Amino acid sequence: xxxxxxxxxxxxxxxxxxxxxxxxxxxxxxxxxxxxxxxxxxxxxxxxxxxxxxxxxxxxxxxxxxxxxxxxxxxxxxxxxxxxxxxxxxxxxxxxxxxxxxxxxxxxxxxxxxxxxxxxxxxxxxxxxxxxxxxxxxxxxxxxxxxxxxxxxxxxxxxxxxxxxxxxxxxxxxxxxxxxxxxxxxxxxxxxxxxxxxxxxxxxxxxxxxxxxxxxxxxxxxxxxxxxxxxxxxxxxxxxxxxxxxxxxxxxxxxxxxxxxxxxxxxxxxxxxxxxxxxxxxxxxxxxxxxxxxxxxxxxxxxxxxxxxxxxxxx
Amino acid sequence: xxxxxxxxxxxxxxxxxxxxxxxxxxxxxxxxxxxxxxxxxxxxxxxxxxxxxxxxxxxxxxxxxxxxxxxxxxxxxxxxxxxxxxxxxxxxxxxxxxxxxxxxxxxxxxxxxxxxxxxxxxxxxxxxxxxxxxxxxxxxxxxxxxxxxxxxxxxxxxxxxxxxxxxxxxxxxxxxxxxxxxxxxxxxxxxxxxxxxxxxxxxxxxxxxxxxxxxxxxxxxxxxxxxxxxxxxxxxxxxxxxxxxxxxxxxxxxxxxxxxxxxxxxxxxxxxxxxxxx
Numbered sequence: 001x002x003x004x005x006x007x008x009x010x011x012x013x014x015x016x017x018x019x020x021x022x023x024x025x026x027x028x029x030x031x032x033x034x035x036x037x038x039x040x041x042x043x044x045x046x047x048x049x050x051x052x053x054x055x056x057x058x059x060x061x062x063x064x065x066x067x068x069x070x071x072x073x074x075x076x077x078x079x080x081x082x083x084x085x086x087x088x089x090x091x092x093x094x095x096x097x098x099x100x101x102x103x104x105x106x107x108x109x110x111x112x113x114x115x116x117x118x119x120x121x122x123x124x125x126x127x128x129x130x131x132x133x134x135x136x137x138x139x140x141x142x143x144x145x146x147x148x149x150x151x152x153x154x155x156x157x158x159x160x161x162x163x164x165x166x167x168x169x170x171x172x173x174x175x176x177x178x179x180x181x182x183x184x185x186x187x188x189x190x191x192x193x194x195x196x197x198x199x200x201x202x203x204x205x206x207x208x209x210x211x212x213x214x215x216x217x218x219x220x221x222x223x224x225x226x227x228x229x230x231x232x233x234x235x236x237x238x239x240x241x242x243x244x245x246x247x248x249x250x251x252x253x254x255x256x257x258x259x260x261x262x263x264x265x266x267x268x269x270x271x272x273x274x275x276x277x278x279x280x281x282x283x284x285x286x287x288x289x290x291x292x293x294x295x296x297x298x299x300x301x302x303x304x305x306x307x308x309x310x311x312x313x314x315x
Numbered sequence: 316x317x318x319x320x321x322x323x324x325x326x327x328x329x330x331x332x333x334x335x336x337x338x339x340x341x342x343x344x345x346x347x348x349x350x351x352x353x354x355x356x357x358x359x360x361x362x363x364x365x366x367x368x369x370x371x372x373x374x375x376x377x378x379x380x381x382x383x384x385x386x387x388x389x390x391x392x393x394x395x396x397x398x399x400x401x402x403x404x405x406x407x408x409x410x411x412x413x414x415x416x417x418x419x420x421x422x423x424x425x426x427x428x429x430x431x432x433x434x435x436x437x438x439x440x441x442x443x444x445x446x447x448x449x450x451x452x453x454x455x456x457x458x459x460x461x462x463x464x465x466x467x468x469x470x471x472x473x474x475x476x477x478x479x480x481x482x483x484x485x486x487x488x489x490x491x492x493x494x495x496x497x498x499x500x501x502x503x504x505x506x507x508x509x510x511x512x513x514x515x516x517x518x519x520x521x522x523x524x525x526x527x528x529x530x531x532x533x534x535x536x537x538x539x540x541x542x543x544x545x546x547x548x549x550x551x552x553x554x555x556x557x558x559x560x561x562x563x564x565x566x567x568x569x570x571x572x573x574x575x576x577x578x579x580x581x582x583x584x585x586x587x588x589x590x591x592x593x
Contacts, residue, residue: 124327124331
């Protein structure tokens with residue numbers, strides 16, 4: 001992990017080092033020239049990232065729609081979209097589903113499984129380690145839509161999972177219909193664990209072996225060593241990874257959309273799916289934008305926490 | 316080696332067993348993809364093909380089904396990766412080399428941008444694209460995807476640039492080289508592996524992106540493979556799983572190849588994790 005604890009960039013070196021007296025005069029122009037390379041990125045970010053965010057906030061206060069009279073000119077309707085949303089059982093359910101999805105697939109699933117895999121890899125056989133690592137990473141590298149198809153086939157009533165259950169004499173349920181959230185959570189764990197595994201493998205490699213060994217000599221059990229040595233020593237990576245996986249999972253769309261379409265009904269419509277459905281299926285752009293704004297705010301809060309964790313690297 | 320060897324061996328056995336079990340779970344969905352694509356009578360269940368065939372690939376490898384969508388994916392991903400890398404290299408240089416007052420707010424803004432859920436933005440982005448008549452515009456979507464990849468690209472690029480020693484640049488400066496000359500002649504050649512990692516990272520992300528082109532590109536002849544494969548799934552998916560699997564494989568191969576290249580040749584797996592984590 002030390003690779004990114006950046007050495008502070010060397011102090012500014014000035015071409016033809018100006019004398020101290022001239023420094024103040026040339027200051028503004030020089031700063032401008034030096035920050036000029038930032039301009040293309042600033043323009044792109046302002047036009048294509050900042051503008052949508054700002055218009056999202058504004059649009060959530062209008063009745064804009066794709067069709068009908070509201071499609072021409074949207075009128076300002078204040079907080080109505082939000083009042084509407086918070087009295088809508090579908091929306092309240094969607095918040096709950098998003099929380100369940102985040103906790104199930106990101107916080108518990110990917111992080112615990114990723115950490116577990118990283119630890120098992122340490123003591124595992126070299127060949128098994130290689131094969132399992134490749135399989136886990138392949139699921140992650142595949143394009144999202146392909147992973148979604150594979151997961152769909154796996155959980156479908158005629159799919160692999162139920163066939164295996166039938167082999168051992170069980171009748172599996174129609175996962176996508178009866179337990180859509182469980183299916184998409186497991187699918188997202190399958191799809192995303194590699195990232196956490198890679199991060200934790202790197203973190204565990206930084207835990208000095210002699211600390212572990214001397215603890216073992218003193219008679220500390222495996223569980224105790226995990227709790228009092230390994231976990232505290234990798235705490236920083238755990239925090240960052242929890243934030244990153246939460247942010248990635250918060251915007252998961254494709255895997256859910258392909259597997260269940262948010263259904264049956266709205267039983268697996270997390271917030272990104274619901275925003276899409278409101279905006280494009282029911283042409284309620286205003287409502288969709290309000291959901292998008294709420295998602296952006298939640299993302300912003302997580303981002304700020306994440307930045308605070310990374311602060312030492314910026315300063 | 317403080318532990319007695321029998322308990323250590325037992326531990327290893329248990330962890331190998333658990334690893335294998337997890338490996339099997341991860342392998343099953345992938346195996347279906349592989350076997351179904353060579354199966355003349357593929358279903359949704361993982362099974363050994365009775366009739367091995369390349370027919371699924373033959374059916375799928377036509378201009379409208381595969382080649383045009385793949386070409387669209389290529390234009391989209393190449394355009395996005397090239398623009399992102401150029402703009403990110405430019406931005407990373409002053410951030411890495413000068414102490415300026417804009418650095419801190421800019422870097423915080425960048426970090427903040429890496430956390431924004433892009434999916435959440437697609438509804439307002441769609442409205443904006445409609446307002447500016449950019450729906451179905453390839454340049455429009457390429458610029459949008461570049462902007463969304465920029466925060467992470469600048470962050471990674473700055474980290475790579477920080478590790479390039481400044482000594483050679485000082486020599487160039489003494490010789491009177493301008494900032495741009497120094498950047499292109501001295502710094503960029505020294506950080507080629509880093510640039511390659513960022514390029515591939517952005518390319519792979521754009522190649523696999525489904526939601527953005529799904530919302531912003533409506534004409535079938537413009538859609539990249541990610542979207543056309545979904546349309547195919549909607550139209551024929553319930554009948555011809557073998558073809559769907561074959562299509563998926565063809566579309567996935569470039570990304571898998573790039574990943575192998577990055578991790579083997581550039582040692583990029585760890586570089587990636589290093590640039591992303593804290």
